[in-house]
Amino acid sequence: MKKLATSLFSLTLSLILIASYSVVFAQGTGKVTGKVTDKKTGEALIGATVLLQGISKGAATNVNGEYALTGIPAGTYEILVKYVGYQNKLISEVQVTNNAATSLNIILDEANTQQLQAVTVRATFKQESTNSLYAQQKNSSRISDGISADAIRRSPDRNTAEVLKRVSGASIQDNKFVVVRGLGDRYNVTTLNNSVMPSTEPDRKAFSFDVIPSTLVDNIVISKTATPDLPGDFAGGNVQVTTKDFPDTKVVTLQVGISGNTQTTFKDFKQGSVQKLDFLGGFSNGSRQLPATWQRLNYVDYLSATAAQQVAVTQRFQNSFGAKHQFKGYPGQNLQLTLGNTKIFKNDSKLGYVASLTYANNIERLKRDRNEFSFNEDAQPTFYYNDNVYNFTNTIGGIFNVSYSHKNSKYSLKNTYNNTFTNSYTERTGAFVEGGPVTLIQGSQTAPERGGIISSVLEGQHFLPASKINIDYNVSYGNSYRKQPDQRVLETFKQPGSNSFTVNLSNFNQAAIQNAGRIYTDLTEDIYGGKFNVSIPYTLFKQPSKLKAGYLGYYRDRDYTATVLGYAIAGGANGRNIPLTNGITADNIFSNSNLSQQGIALFTLPGYNISYKGTVSQNAGYLMTDSKLSDDLRVILGARVERYEQKINQPGSKLPEQKYLNTDILPSLNLTYALSKTSNLRLAGSQTVARPELRELANFQAYNFVYDYNITGNSNLERTKITNADIRYELFPSAGQIFSVSAFYKHFVNAIEQTNQGNQTFSYANAPNAYDFGAELEFRRKLDFMGSQALLKNMTFYANASYIRSEVNVQDGAPTRPLQGQSPYLINGGFLYVAPNNGLSVNLLYNKIGPRLNFVGLLGARDIYEKSRDVVDFQIGKRMMKNRGELKLNVSDIFAQPVRLYVNYGNTKRSYDQSTDKIFQATKPGRNISLQYVYNF
Known part of the structure; x- marks a missing residue:
């Protein structure tokens, strides 16, 4: 399975290279992207038609209700959205700028069955952005709280553990374990990209959130009540961590930083034994492992050996005690x-x-x-x-x-x-x-x-x-x-x-x-x-x-x-x-x-x-x-x-x-x-x-x-x-x-x-x-x-x-x-x-x-x-x-x-x-x- 994981990583890198060579962002144009959902339920509307008025640009929403209108000259436009069984919606004041993506999420109301002809509802870009956010917040199926990538970016948090203490009802223990509603880490379950994560600790049921850098996270949602489609082994919270997906625009971002500690920086510091690869993650050259002589040892024979023989085996261990x-x-x-x-x-x-x-x-x-x-x-x-x-x-x-x-x-x-x-x-x-x-x-x-x-x-x-049936599945390692x-x-x-x-x-x-x-x-x-x-x-x-x-x-x-x-x-x-x-x-x-x-x-x-x-x-x-x-x-x-x-x-x-x-x-x-x-x-x-x-x-x-x-x-x-x-x-x-x-x-x-x-x-x-x-x-x-x-x-x-x-x-x-x-x-x-x-x-x-x-x-x-x-x-x-x-x-x-x-x-x-x-x-x-x-x- 580890070979399979390696193959998956290799496949991913290959697809990245293919996508990199195939994508050329249209110079001098912009795009409009977003999601179309049902106002009452928050469900994605699949196959809705999104039309840019004035020029022949249109797109259909995909399986997630997402759409993208590309190659649009800079300017202000109207967008018309149609979906069978729903009221049409015309959205004005949609501004498009060169080499940028305008994000517009749209909600639609069901049509009244008594209506004899199509009705078009009008809204401005600002009104529709506000309405879609309302719908997203209101239509959650369970009691939950979360934090978005934007909120993460505006905090000094370095890893996901530090981020989680900002979520309502959550705190962090030992700088890495989440506590939800005051309950210890053992009463939580963690999923990463919809797959259950194992415990990272040798002596407790816990997931160490300090291993996930905060900059890689798209959003975190803590579900505090159970629904049948969630794992059933939690009482505090189901912590769902999602990493980043489709970007709206071409992204090339470099972040560099330095940090200091008032108790550490430019103060006396000591270290024990150090290896050359410690700065690359501590991958050992083998010198920190048990000596081969000890691993091959028959311990019963070792106990009956002479003192000199026992000392000789012990000398195979490096003397790495003390500050080096x-x-x-x-x-x-x-x-x-x-x-x-x-x-x-x-x-x-x-x-x-x-x-x-x-x-x-x-x-x-x-x-x-x-x-x-x-x-x-x-x-x-x-x-x-x-x-x-x-x-x-x-x-x-x-x-x-x-x-x-x-x-x-x-x-x-x-x-x-x-x-x-x-x-x-x-x-x-x-x-x-x-x-x-x-x-x-x-x-x-x-x-x-x-x-x-x-x-x-x-x-x-x-x-x-x-049939309007939705199917989703995954396999994970x-x-x-x-x-x-x-x-x-x-x-x-x-x-x-x-x-x-x-x-x-x-x-x-x-x-x-x-x-x-x-x-x-x-x-x-x-x-x-x-x-x-x-x-x-x-x-x-x-x-x-x-x-x-x-x-x-x-x-x-x-x-x-x-x-x-x-x-x-x-x-x-x-x-x-x-x-x-x-x-x-x-x-x-x-x-x-x-x-x-x-x-x-x-x-x-x-x-x-x-x-x-x-x-x-x-x-x-x-x-x-x-x-x-x-x-x-x-x-x-x-x-x-x-x-x-x-x-x-x-x-x-x-x-x-x-x-x-x-x-x-x-x-x-x-x-x-x-x-x-x-x-x-x-x-x-x-x-x-x-x-x-x-x-x-x-x-x-x-x-x-x-x-x-x-x-x-x-x-x-x-x-x-x-x-x-x-x-x-x-x-x-x-x-x-x-x-x-x-x-x-x-x-x-x-x-x-x-x-x-x-x-x-x-x-x-x-x-x-x-x-x-x-x-x-x-x-x-x-x-x-x-x-x-x-x-x-x-x-x-x-x-x-x-x-x-x-x-x-x-x-x-x-x-x-x-x-x-x-x-x-x-x-x-x-x-x-x-x-x-x-x-x-x-x-x-x-x-x-x-x-x-x-x-x-x-x-x-x-x-x-x-x-x-x-x-x-x-x-x-x-x-x-x-x-x-x-x-x-x-x-x-x-x-x-x-x-x-x-x-x-x-x-x-x-x-x-x-x-x-x-x-x-x-x-x-x-x-x-x-x-x-x-x-x-």
């Missing part, structure tokens, strides 16, 4: 090149492509403090440490999309690739303070990591004119990977009264990764999918309706290996402390000479070393009706059936194969009542599920250096069943403006949560029952209602806020607590100023989330929360060079407040109380400043 490079932090760089064009043929068919390549380098220094506390809230930390974290990150991404439409059919091939490499070096200082005199700690970690995604989707759409080839961990200790630090090494039976060791992990997951949908129109109560049915299936194949090695005294001798004196340092203690002199060797650590193969197969079908019961009432009713099977095998272990098989029937109902031409009332109810991830079920433990915790699986997890109810009022006072208020309720049975088990161990557990309810408010309004000044006319205020309450009933009589990952409130807001005459734009954005439960405390351990923080971002842009160029200055996270996790000792309260709560971890990020220049050739 020190320099002043340099500014980050980013570069993006985008090419695109569309060729329109005489028979109204068209071939279009868009290709984009993104490259970025960035370095960042973080300051992190960590404290561990006992169960007693009056106790001092049992240990604490302070980290200086130095991250080098390189990203290479691209999209290659080709689309062809002809009359009633359209075919698209969409490819997305992104590779992110991070080489992290951490220096640690701290102390053990419990149970006696203080023992000082010094430590380090070097962690190269490469992760990314590959996605290829081939899709088709067909309209059958005689996706690959996600996360590889950490050589994470190195070392901690040294200085006992009370000692003059030097020591490395504490035990015998091989008691070696601990926390003291000294190396970790090699490799996660690869392939997903093969396909879907098919058919939509059949019919009439009910003299209103247009449709019956829709479909199938979705996918197969996931995950392969995970972890090799965890600890340094210990060779030959089975007793452990001892090795002082860092007489030329022995933390950087060279594992050099070949010191390995021999000190008798040190590597050994596998029982319980950590694991490989497992997991598979997931899903087959789902659905049947639904989308009916207009009157001019104002729309009903979407149906059910989805999902058969879901998981298997986990651990080669080489004595554990039996783990099998999980469930079949779920998931009904849903969505009602939309049009209160007026500009407002809706929506009601929705559904049943959905949330299933455990393979890693959460697999019985093994992994070490997390950041938290200094072990993470274990739980093979007894059960899927979560969720009942959802929503109500929403929405008002569209004018084009691009909205006011909406929503309320929702969710009930969970067997909610899956990540838990703090105590003794520095995390795991997963089912909470028997939980509920979640809340309200959302969204507002977007131009400020021209406050006065006629140009400043107010060109300024828009927008805000969205959510209040959420959740409670988990742990057991009778025990205090309730919120769901893991749930925030009690979210706030997004901002001011946007765009001056149409001089190309100046200013955007000020604000984001805040309430304190959320990061880790659930079990077995006497305390809950750990994330403290709320204020995030303010700013962008100012100026168009220049006849609007072909734009210079943008971005300042992100202006306040740069620390990200704080705290141990909650009050049990029932959720906000941070300085008098009783203790800071578990605090990370200070620094302020980011970037300068970007975009030029359209």
Whole structure:
């Protein structure tokens, strides 16, 4: 299948070259492009005739309702639109300029059956643009929120994760995982170009949105209520990411930028071992991999070998501990090149492509403090440490999309690739303070990591004119990977009264990764999918309706290996402390000479070393009706059936194969009542599920250096069943403006949560029952209602806020607590100023989330929360060079407040109380400043 993916990429590049050579934009002429839709339903009208009055130019809409009128001399025109069964529409004041595309979306009203002759409705270009936007906003089939490419462009966001925090009811955790309506990432599902994406993480059910550059995204829509044609495994949101498709005009865009961080740039910076290809995505030459000698090793024989033989094998590992490079932090760089064009043929068919390549380098220094506390809230930390974290990150991404439409059919091939490499070096200082005199700690970690995604989707759409049946389908391949080839961990200790630090090494039976060791992990997951949908129109109560049915299936194949090695005294001798004196340092203690002199060797650590193969197969079908019961009432009713099977095998272990098989029937109902031409009332109810991830079920433990915790699986997890109810009022006072208020309720049975088990161990557990309810408010309004000044006319205020309450009933009589990952409130807001005459734009954005439960405390351990923080971002842009160029200055996270996790000792309260709560971890990020220049050739 990987060869197939390579072939698809090659085919795409070939089509791009063909399109590039065949397309010549008509000099001295312009074009008009857009989409024709039904005013009541928002459905595309296929085969509508679009005529340019005064000259013999015309076109028919394709399977998406899209049209294009080309080769038009500059001027002002009228456009006439005709479609059988609908009123004709004549649109005036349509301005066409040379070498540019005028975008005009058009809505048509059904003809009154009592009319004896055709009626032509008149509108201006400005009126029609406003009306079509109303129709698009009002006619969504479900409760959803989204963000467009234009809004993305006017924010300082570098990747999709940062973009998502602007969407109503959404926030971001750990800078990459989406939280919708205060629910953790596990309650969301992600699709990219209509194909389901696998989890990108080795130890959680989550999709890392920081792997998709924001500049490659056309739009993002988060569906918050279920319909039968959506995957049924979500409760927070179905996040649909769409990359760019047909461009309206020829596109050649170059974007260059530099960035800095107040805590990093021109400050002292350190790196561990570096390879030549790190700046191109960290593709290794093999030196970071396990040595071939170790891979061929018979470990039973190795344990019975002599100390000298064990040392000889260990000497095959490179000594890459410690800081190898020190320099002043340099500014980050980013570069993006985008090419695109569309060729329109005489028979109204068209071939279009868009290709984009993104490259970025960035370095960042973080300051992190960590404290561990006992169960007693009056106790001092049992240990604490302070980290200086130095991250080098390189990203290479691209999209290659080709689309062809002809009359009633359209075919698209969409490819997305992104590779992110991070080489992290951490220096640690701290102390053990419990149970006696203080023992000082010094430590380090070097962690190269490469992760990314590959996605290829081939899709088709067909309209059958005689029956007016719509058919769409796709086949897809996706690959996600996360590889950490050589994470190195070392901690040294200085006992009370000692003059030097020591490395504490035990015998091989008691070696601990926390003291000294190396970790090699490799996660690869392939997903093969396909879907098919058919939509059949019919009439009910003299209103247009449709019956829709479909199938979705996918197969996931995950392969995970972890090799965890600890340094210990060779030959089975007793452990001892090795002082860092007489030329022995933390950087060279594992050099070949010191390995021999000190008798040190590597050994596998029982319980950590694991490989497992997991598979997931899903087959789902659905049947639904989308009916207009009157001019104002729309009903979407149906059910989805999902058969879901998981298997986990651990080669080489004595554990039996783990099998999980469930079949779920998931009904849903969505009602939309049009209160007026500009407002809706929506009601929705559904049943959905949330299933455990393979890693959460697999019985093994992994070490997390950041938290200094072990993470274990739980093979007894059960899927979560969720009942959802929503109500929403929405008002569209004018084009691009909205006011909406929503309320929702969710009930969970067997909610899956990540838990703090105590003794520095995390795991997963089912909470028997939980509920979640809340309200959302969204507002977007131009400020021209406050006065006629140009400043107010060109300024828009927008805000969205959510209040959420959740409670988990742990057991009778025990205090309730919120769901893991749930925030009690979210706030997004901002001011946007765009001056149409001089190309100046200013955007000020604000984001805040309430304190959320990061880790659930079990077995006497305390809950750990994330403290709320204020995030303010700013962008100012100026168009220049006849609007072909734009210079943008971005300042992100202006306040740069620390990200704080705290141990909650009050049990029932959720906000941070300085008098009783203790800071578990605090990370200070620094302020980011970037300068970007975009030029359209």
